[in-house]
Amino acid sequence: MSSPALDSLLAAQPNWIAGDGSDLAARRSAGLEQLRLQGLPTLRDEDWRYTSLKILEKQRLQPIHQSDVVSNETLESTFLSDLSGPRLVFVDGCLVPELSATQNLPDGVRIGELTDTVTADVSLCAALGSCLPAQGHGFIPLNEAYLGKGACIHIGRNVHLEQPVQLYYINSGTVAGAAVLPRNLLVLEEGAEAVVLERYIGLGDAVSFTDVQTEVCLGANAGLQHYLLQEETQAAFHIGGLYVRQYQDSRLVSHVIHLGGRLVRRDLDVRLCGTGATCELNGLYVGTGRQHIDNHTVVHHEQPQGTSKQLYKGMLDDRSRAVFHGRVVVSEGASKTDAQQNNRNLLLSKFAEVDSKPQLEIYNDDVKCSHGAAVGQLDTDALFYLRSRAIDKALARRILTVAFAREVVEKIPLPALRKHITEQLESSLLRGLH
Amino acid sequence: MLSIKNLYANVGDKPILKGITLQVKAGEVHAIMGPNGSGKSTLANVLAGRDDYRVTAGEITFNGKDLLPLAPEVRACEGIFLAFQYPVEIPGVSNVNMLKASVNAIRRYRGDKELDAIDFLALIKDKARTVEMKQEFLYRSVNEGFSGGEKKRNEILQMAMLEPRLGILDETDSGLDIDALRVVAGGVNALRNPDRAFVLVTHYQRLLDYIQPDFVHVLADGRIIRSGDKSLALELEDKGYGWIEQERSVEARI
Ligand SMILES: Nc1ncnc2c1ncn2[C@@H]1O[C@H](COP(=O)(O)OP(=O)(O)OP(=O)(O)O)[C@@H](O)[C@H]1O
Ligand SMILES: [Mg+2]
Numbered sequence: 001m002s003s004p005a006l007d008s009l010l011a012a013q014p015n016w017i018a019g020d021g022s023d024l025a026a027r028r029s030a031g032l033e034q035l036r037l038q039g040l041p042t043l044r045d046e047d048w049r050y051t052s053l054k055i056l057e058k059q060r061l062q063p064i065h066q067s068d069v070v071s072n073e074t075l076e077s078t079f080l081s082d083l084s085g086p087r088l089v090f091v092d093g094c095l096v097p098e099l100s101a102t103q104n105l106p107d108g109v110r111i112g113e114l115t116d117t118v119t120a121d122v123s124l125c126a127a128l129g130s131c132l133p134a135q136g137h138g139f140i141p142l143n144e145a146y147l148g149k150g151a152c153i154h155i156g157r158n159v160h161l162e163q164p165v166q167l168y169y170i171n172s173g174t175v176a177g178a179a180v181l182p183r184n185l186l187v188l189e190e191g192a193e194a195v196v197l198e199r200y201i202g203l204g205d206a207v208s209f210t211d212v213q214t215e216v217c218l219g220a221n222a223g224l225q226h227y228l229l230q231e232e233t234q235a236a237f238h239i240g241g242l243y244v245r246q247y248q249d250s251r252l253v254s255h256v257i258h259l260g261g262r263l264v265r266r267d268l269d270v271r272l273c274g275t276g277a278t279c280e281l282n283g284l285y286v287g288t289g290r291q292h293i294d295n296h297t298v299v300h301h302e303q304p305q306g307t308s309k310q311l312y313k314g315m316l317d318d319r320s321r322a323v324f325h326g327r328v329v330v331s332e333g334a335s336k337t338d339a340q341q342n343n344r345n346l347l348l349s350k351f352a353e354v355d356s357k358p359q360l361e362i363y364n365d366d367v368k369c370s371h372g373a374a375v376g377q378l379d380t381d382a383l384f385y386l387r388s389r390a391i392d393k394a395l396a397r398r399i400l401t402v403a404f405a406r407e408v409v410e411k412i413p414l415p416a417l418r419k420h421i422t423e424q425l426e427s428s429l430l431r432g433l434h
Numbered sequence: 435m436l437s438i439k440n441l442y443a444n445v446g447d448k449p450i451l452k453g454i455t456l457q458v459k460a461g462e463v464h465a466i467m468g469p470n471g472s473g474k475s476t477l478a479n480v481l482a483g484r485d486d487y488r489v490t491a492g493e494i495t496f497n498g499k500d501l502l503p504l505a506p507e508v509r510a511c512e513g514i515f516l517a518f519q520y521p522v523e524i525p526g527v528s529n530v531n532m533l534k535a536s537v538n539a540i541r542r543y544r545g546d547k548e549l550d551a552i553d554f555l556a557l558i559k560d561k562a563r564t565v566e567m568k569q570e571f572l573y574r575s576v577n578e579g580f581s582g583g584e585k586k587r588n589e590i591l592q593m594a595m596l597e598p599r600l601g602i603l604d605e606t607d608s609g610l611d612i613d614a615l616r617v618v619a620g621g622v623n624a625l626r627n628p629d630r631a632f633v634l635v636t637h638y639q640r641l642l643d644y645i646q647p648d649f650v651h652v653l654a655d656g657r658i659i660r661s662g663d664k665s666l667a668l669e670l671e672d673k674g675y676g677w678i679e680q681e682r683s684v685e686a687r688i
Contacts, residue, residue: 380486385522385576388482389536389592390510390543399535403526403575 003057005209006040009179012063013145023125024115024147031144040138047137050323050355051265051294056237061179061209065149067091070172070203075099078170078201082416085163086111088151091170093180095149099168108156108192111165114183117152124154128185131215131243133269139239143181143213150182150212155192155222164195164227164414169212173204173233184214188222188250195225197417200240202233202260212240218250220274225253227417231424232260234289241267248274248303255412256312258285258293259424265294272299272306272334283312284408284421286428287320287352294323301334301367310341313408315401316352327359328369335366345375346404348397402426435460435631436481436600441492443480450476450487452656458600461628465642465667466635468653469675474635475519477653478604481633482516483509496600510536511543513599517589517606519635524576529588532576533558533595540596561594564624565617583614590621601625602633607641619644639671652678 013032040057041048070091076099079087088111089099095113102111110117118125132140151167171178188194202208210232218224232238238261244252258264270279285293299308314322324343345354358371378400386396405425412418436458443451450473458464466474480487481494483506494501496512504512524532537557538548549557562572565587577585586606593601606618622632622645634641642650642664650666651658652675660666660678670678 379522379524381522382524384482384484384506385518385524386527386532386535387506388484388510388516388518389532390507390539390596391532391535392507392539393505395535395539396507399527399532400524403524406526 003040004060005057008061008177009063009142010036016063016146023119027129028145028147031141031147034141035138035145038138038141040142045137047296047325051263051292053263056209056263059177059207059209059237061177062175063093063146063179063181064175065093065180067094067096067172069174070170072096072099074203075170078203079168080166080416080420082419083164083166083414085165087166087168088113089168089170090149090180090182092172092175092178093149093182106159106161108159109161110152110154112152114150114152114185115148117154118185121154124152124185124187127187127217128183128215131217131245131271132213133243136241139211140213140241143183143211146181147183149180150184152185153187153194153196155188155194157189158191159189160193161195164197166197166199169198169200169210171200171202171208171210171232171236173202173206173208173235176206177209178206179209179211181211184212186214186216186224188216188218188224190219191221192219193223195414197227197229199229199231200238201231202236205233205235207235207237208232209237210240214240214242216242216244216252218244218246218252218277220248221250222247223251225413226255227412228254228256228266229421230256230258230261230264230266234260234262234291236261238264240265241269243267244270244279246270246272246274246277246279249276250274251277252279254279254281256281256283256295257421259421259428261291261293263292266296268295268297270297270299270308271302272308273302275303276305277303278307279309281308281310281312282408282411283310284405285312285314285322286405286425287314287316287322288318288428289320290318291320292322293320296323296325296327298327298329299339301328301330301337301339303334305336306334307338308340310343311408311411312343313405314343314345314354315348315404316345316354317348319349319351321353323355324373325357325359326371327361328371330360330362330364330367330369332363335364337364337367337369339367339369341371343373346401347375347377348401398426435497437495439493441480441494442490443476444488444490445476445486449490450656451480454492454653454656454658456651456658458631458633460631462649463626463632463634463645463647465647465650466633466653467637467650467667467670472653473656474653475604478516478519478602478633478635481509481602482506482514507539510596511540515593515596515598515601517586517593517601517603519604519608521577521585521589523578523580525578527576528573529576530555530558530572533592536592537595558595561591565591565594565621566613567591582609583611586610587614587617590618593625594621597625599629600631600633602635604635605637607636607638615641616644639667642667654679
């Protein structure tokens with residue numbers, strides 16, 4: 001099959017200049033080589049069975065890293081005003097220093113553009129790429145082929161950074177086929193703690209493509225709260241991954257919120273490679289129109305006494321479609337593992353679809369594992385009850401839908417985010433519900 | 435106010451209501467009694483607009499308007515309130531939020547200004563006091579984890595907030611302790627006035643000790659087989675429903 005998307009990305013790579021660092025240049029070449037060999041995933045790949053890339057492949061894409069088309073006022077208006085703290089703002093793949101805030105960081109905290117930060121530190125440079133799977137799908141070598149843009153956050157030993165670090169990726173939507181391919185590297189040393197928000201926003205209507213891969217390394221006893229807020233337009237293609245390595249007693253809480261995008265695929269891959277590491281993965285996806293939202297999670301329990309707890313909930317209206325594939329792999333040595341997984345979906349239209357696939361692979365007897373998957377409709381009794389209380393059908397449906405999402409939203413400890421998400425949820429459902 | 439004429443209704447293909455005729459005038463209280471499965475809740479739900487029931491014949495008018503084409507929410511705005519026999523639990527939706535949406539929907543419909551948060555809270559707290567409901571219940575999800583009696587009390591709170599013209603109480607008295615029964619009866623009596631009417635579906639005379647009905651009807655197998663004044667309820671308490679059925683079959687033979 002011909003793929004204008006892949007062809008255009010392969011063709012543009014030799015002209016890609018993304019800072020210096022010969023080390024990165026070598027990686028880019030290797031990524032390009034790998035991409036040529038591998039190509040993009042197809043429906044024949046087990047992990048892509050339910051997600052066709054046909055509409056993406058048809059696009060002619062153009063990697064960009066420059067921006068001056070959007071005024072700072074417009075950009076600032078997208079910020080979460082109640083949330084302060086360090087911030088890096090990338091517009092069309094390019095860092096906008098005037099809008100970013102990385103001053104007055106506590107000792108032991110480094111936040112900066114990827115290339116600058118890793119080239120200045122050998123150990124960070126070595127960490128870069130170490131969390132990615134050896135044999136990932138084609139979007140990983142693609143991301144590697146354009147390595148250089150993105151953010152690096154380094155939190156030193158026992159440093160607790162209270163304020164959330166916000167990474168904004170804003171697509172101006174003015175360049176047709178604009179492609180941004182950032183890499184983020186988050187390294188929390190032993191005992192460090194941080195809160196990191198990745199937020200993806202689209203402004204204009206032009207087709208855009210994001211291939212973002214975020215690597216997270218959590219040292220012993222480190223704790224990370226990670227948020228992914230995907231709020232792009234319905235003309236946006238978003239392929240992204242969060243690859244996490246957790247050492248002894250480290251803690252990860254991840255919140256993934258999808259409120260936009262035309263075709264979205266997120267991989268969340270957590271490797272519990274130290275004893276007693278815990279992760280909690282929460283997800284919420286709302287589909288309207290013809291959106292396709294695919295979440296793949298994998299938790300590798302490699303050492304004893306690890307716990308993982310997953311709750312993903314989806315609400316799908318119109319002709320939207322969602323995929324949830326949750327894999328839990330418990331290795332032979334991972335005794336006393338406690339793994340829970342739950343995926344629940346609400347279909348709001350008879351044309352909406354969900355494929356929910358839990359997959360447990362357990363090679364140890366001394367474990368506690370549970371999983372559940374459900375697809376249902378709005379409770380007609382509840383709907384009638386609300387309507388009998390004078391609440392019209394559309395509002396009653398919205399109230400029940402938001403109530404369904406509440407369980408996930410309430411797990412978010414930051415009030416500013418909870419408020420923002422609830423508002424967005426209501427307005428996106430307001431658009432979709434009839 | 436409410437006029438039901440020769441009403442037939444099905445669930446699926448199964449006929450449940452088989453020719454009901456009932457007139458309720460403003461200011462009146464009607465009690466409907468009758469054996470389990472006779473169609474009392476079906477009638478109540480048809481009045482409230484539940485679309486699981488298909489009306490196959492007959493008509494219902496409410497204050498002169500044809501009720502049948504109206505959506506449940508419009509009927510509620512027109513002043514019909516159903517206290518459910520089995521109130522529904524709605525996780526994630528708090529009582530206050532639901533009632534705020536309800537009250538304001540009705541106010542909009544009537545052309546009144548919506549209540550702001552402060553006025554609304556003052557109102558609901560006041561009503562909660564009259565039904566002796568603790569304030570924490572207002573912030574809990576609708577009926578979720580409520581005991582049977584608490585759910586019924588919550589129905590009365592909602593009725594007090596919405597101030598309907600026609601209150602239909604479907605066994606709101608069942609399973610209540612004496613104090614709760616007093617609250618339910620108090621809720622109805624507080625609203626009673628010459629412009630309002632009530633239909634009380636009940637199995638027990640004891641509710642009617644607190645709320646004096648003007649009429650008592652016996653519904654059996656989808657029909658009203660006997661109507662009378664409040665003494666009929668006493669007679670039923672004494673003799674059971676078998677007595678009427680027997681009398682009817684005797685009449686039929688003659
Ligand atoms: N959704 C339904 N599906 C099938 N049958 C139904 C349904 N709803 C009601 N019925 C049947 O209709 C009949 C009347 O039910 P209804 O609930 O109106 O009785 P009721 O008089 O309120 O009884 P009770 O005193 O026990 O509350 C019953 O036989 C019941 O099983
Ligand atoms: Mg009943």
